[in-house]
Amino acid sequence: MSIEIFLKGSSKYKLYDNLNKPDESKSYCKYCLSKKSIFSKFSENLNELCCLFARNLIELNTKIQGEDENNERCRYFNFWINDQLKKKISATIKNSTHRNYIRLQFLQVFFKIKSHSLHNDCSYEYDQNVDLDLWEKWKNLYDFINNYNHIKNLVIHDYNLCQKYPSYLSYIEEVYNNYKNECCNTVSRKCPFSSGFKDWCNQKDFLNILTCAKTNAVSETFTHEGRNEGSMEQQGTGITYIAKNSQLERSFSESGETLTTKSDYYSKLGIGFSFLTILPTFFYLYKFTTFGNWIRFKVLKHNINIKPGEDANTLMTQELNNEDENIYNDGYNITYHPS
Structure with a gap:
């Protein structure tokens, strides 16, 4: 996550933009001429950065107009140059000795500017312990x-x-x-x-x-x-x-999902139990009571092919007789033994 999404648009953060503006005149590059060949061995961008370094140090009072205190302007300057150095060389130069060597070149440029009393009471902070x-x-x-x-x-x-x-x-x-x-x-x-x-x-x-x-x-x-x-x-x-x-929010979300899942589970479980209760009851009624005989008769009746000339009244009488026999004889098996 880039932290700049929280900082962009802030008037104080925009002060860095003033330090990043290109030096069109290139008039301050003269303080970096002796370092140009050294910088080119590491990165072509370092010489251009050195020109901005010299310009910003000399014109610091006008570049950081949003801060009245010189101490704060100097902090902006040091944070800016070290941030830019890291962006320019971090991808290609991993060796800490080489990084410190480059920073020492900028320190020497600072001393040259200071010798002309153009540094606005601001120093370039260098310590090898602070990488x-x-x-x-x-x-x-x-x-x-x-x-x-x-x-x-x-x-x-x-x-x-x-x-x-x-x-x-x-x-x-x-x-x-x-x-x-x-x-x-x-x-x-x-x-x-x-x-x-x-x-x-x-x-x-x-x-x-x-x-x-x-x-x-x-x-x-x-x-x-x-x-x-x-x-x-x-x-x-x-x-x-x-x-x-964010633990509170995650906990709340997870508990909500758990409650929903459990609710669905118990609903399905209740339906299952109801079905298992009804099934044996239906089986008993079908197998051992007149209700089962009636159901079987109704199912079999649809399989009978009725002849066109058959008397409807005769069929109805047979159906009623069969139902009477089923009703009153259900549950009894009588075996006749002649004497």
């Missing part, structure tokens, strides 16, 4: 907290995002716990900024559980089922509570 994968986690945490109000508004009103949110929140909580261990309690070289980064050590409000309203798709389902308008409105106001792992 690009860890930088990515710090950036994800930073973006989540920075854009929390935007994310919350999306989750509350978008039911589809609401279903995906628990896994996103679970990931952020894991990163946050790692952040507390590295940046809050001890002096660690794995904390993202050498100047300190303890802003969120005692802040956990952003880890709160959110609620989200179901979309109109739910109400439309009830419309097709013939529900009245009142019940639709009541359904539309329903809310679903989401936690970090």
Whole structure:
């Protein structure tokens, strides 16, 4: 799952777009000329990224206008460059030594810009203990907290995002716990900024559980089922509570399926028992009572071929006589022995 679906559209997250805009003039590439041959050995995109790196560092105050504090602008810059480096080289360069070597080239470009006092009091943060994968986690945490109000508004009103949110929140909580261990309690070289980064050590409000309203798709389902308008409105106001792992919702769904299955099972079982009760009763009546004789007579009667000239009254008399005999002689077997 891409976490950008929760961040796109946020004004704070769009600040990264300003840093990604191409440098049409190429005037800042002069700070990267000495590194061009080195970058070309790894990726053709690195030299272009170096040009953006130089431009953004020098023009940082104008590129990140949405942030008044220079410290925040510098954080944006460092998260941006490390994120771009990871995207450019992660697929082709797996060796950590080579990755650090490339990052060192950018550090040297930074020192060249700093020597001209053009760095806007912002430093490129490099520490081999904080690799690009860890930088990515710090950036994800930073973006989540920075854009929390935007994310919350999306989750509350978008039911589809609401279903995906628990896994996103679970990931952020894991990163946050790692952040507390590295940046809050001890002096660690794995904390993202050498100047300190303890802003969120005692802040956990952003880890709160959110609620989200179901979309109109739910109400439309009830419309097709013939529900009245009142019940639709009541359904539309329903809310679903989401936690970090969605266990409650899965449990509710599974129990509902179980109840339905059991209901069907007992219905079928009742029909089976009723049939088994009726069958022996019918067999007894058919085999041992006048009801059985009557049924057999009725069935056999249809197999008799009636001759066209036969007297109907005679046939009726025979039928009545046969029925009388069956009624009064049923159940008796009399054997006559002449003396």
